[in-house]
Amino acid sequence: MDEQWMIGQTSLSLGLHVGGPRVAPSVTRVLLEEDFMSSKKNHEVEALEAELRRVGEENRRLSHMLRALVAKYADLQCKVSGTMAAANNHHQSWTTSEDGSSASATRKRARSDSLDTASRNPSPPLAAAGSSGRFAVSVTVGPDQAECTPVHEPCNSKRVRADEVKASRVSKLYVHADPSDVSLQVVKDGFQWRKYGQKVTKDNPCPRAYFRCSFAPSCQVKKKVQRSAEDKTMLVATYDGDHNHAPPPKQQGSGGRKRGDAAAVRVSAAPVLVQQQGNQEASTAEQVADRKNLAEQMAATLTRDAGFKAALVSALSGQIPVA
DNA sequence: CGTATTTGACCAGCGC
DNA sequence: GCGCTGGTCAAATACG
Numbered sequence: 162m163d164e165q166w167m168i169g170q171t172s173l174s175l176g177l178h179v180g181g182p183r184v185a186p187s188v189t190r191v192l193l194e195e196d197f198m199s200s201k202k203n204h205e206v207e208a209l210e211a212e213l214r215r216v217g218e219e220n221r222r223l224s225h226m227l228r229a230l231v232a233k234y235a236d237l238q239c240k241v242s243g244t245m246a247a248a249n250n251h252h253q254s255w256t257t258s259e260d261g262s263s264a265s266a267t268r269k270r271a272r273s274d275s276l277d278t279a280s281r282n283p284s285p286p287l288a289a290a291g292s293s294g295r296f297a298v299s300v301t302v303g304p305d306q307a308e309c310t311p312v313h314e315p316c317n318s319k320r321v322r323a324d325e326v327k328a329s330r331v332s333k334l335y336v337h338a339d340p341s342d343v344s345l346q347v348v349k350d351g352f353q354w355r356k357y358g359q360k361v362t363k364d365n366p367c368p369r370a371y372f373r374c375s376f377a378p379s380c381q382v383k384k385k386v387q388r389s390a391e392d393k394t395m396l397v398a399t400y401d402g403d404h405n406h407a408p409p410p411k412q413q414g415s416g417g418r419k420r421g422d423a424a425a426v427r428v429s430a431a432p433v434l435v436q437q438q439g440n441q442e443a444s445t446a447e448q449v450a451d452r453k454n455l456a457e458q459m460a461a462t463l464t465r466d467a468g469f470k471a472a473l474v475s476a477l478s479g480q481i482p483v484a
Numbered sequence: 485c486g487t488a489t490t491t492g493a494c495c496a497g498c499g500c
Numbered sequence: 501g502c503g504c505t506g507g508t509c510a511a512a513t514a515c516g
Binding site: 355357358375 | 489
Binding site for chain 1: 504505506507508509510
């Protein structure tokens with residue numbers, strides 16, 4: 162990092178003549194005192210130089226560790242992105258695989274195609290949302306991209322008009338949820354939702370719940386929540402459309418309704434797109450976060466050391482109080 | 485009593 | 501036209 166700075170600064174201390182020029186050699190007592198002071202300051206300078214060398218060495222070591230850490234951080238980020246991309250592909254595969262009749266297979270194929278099409282249409286990234294202590298990652302990943310982008314997807318609703326299909330935006334949200342929680346309401350995204358239907362679909366024994374945005378009557382956003390057929394602990398929320406209003410303000414635990422009122426448990430004003438992956442991805446992301454925190458701590462340490470160096474050099478370059 | 489949820493019925497698209 | 505399926509409606513119910 163600043164080894165060159167250190168080299169340059171250490172040289173400053175080598176040429177110091179802290180005691181100043183000898184004067185009045187005729188006064189022995191003064192000379193003795195000056196010799197004493199000079200040797201005392203030499204000891205101080207030596208101690209400071211030793212400290213400077215130690216700090217410089219520590220700085221070099223920390224810099225090296227920081228570089229390694231940054232490299233590992235970048236590597237982990239790539240792994241997280243890759244894992245999420247794989248998970249997305251996997252999700253598409255389980256929606257398109259399985260047995261089933263020709264009709265359902267056709268529908269599934271159509272859904273898969275629309276998903277594929279959607280993943281090729283990136284749009285501005287959206288923020289993350291926490292969810293009742295559950296880990297949430299604001300990422301939607303297509304097969305050929307692994308970054309924070311929402312998914313545009315032609316609506317698969319047969320009732321939606323063509324213009325609405327063009328205008329609609331479909332995104333998916335994966336939430337790790339307690340299998341015993343059957344409410345399908347655990348997907349908290351900062352908006353108010355009103356459940357208007359529930360249906361058992363063919364390719365999944367778990368019922369699918371249908372929600373409408375209840376915050377604004379004119380808001381046409383819909384949400385479908387269903388447990389993953391493979392992993393019952395995973396909830397898949399599909400958002401259809403865009404909110405035409407700002408997220409409702411946060412409210413904390415006052416007068417909420419008993420049954421899964423989204424408004425009562427709002428945790429974030431984040432937009433709709435939050436995709437959560439499984440435990441593996443979560444732990445990897447946590448590792449990334451830990452490493453990032455560690456890197457920041459080390460950077461702070463280096464900054465403090467740089468300040469210490471500055472003070473040290475300042476002292477060595479003439480500001481040492483002369484007794 | 486007002487509001488949200490539940491749930492069976494109904495509608496529409498698609499394949500045969 | 502029929503059957504299957506996903507999506508929506510609306511009356512009944514539950515809850516604060």
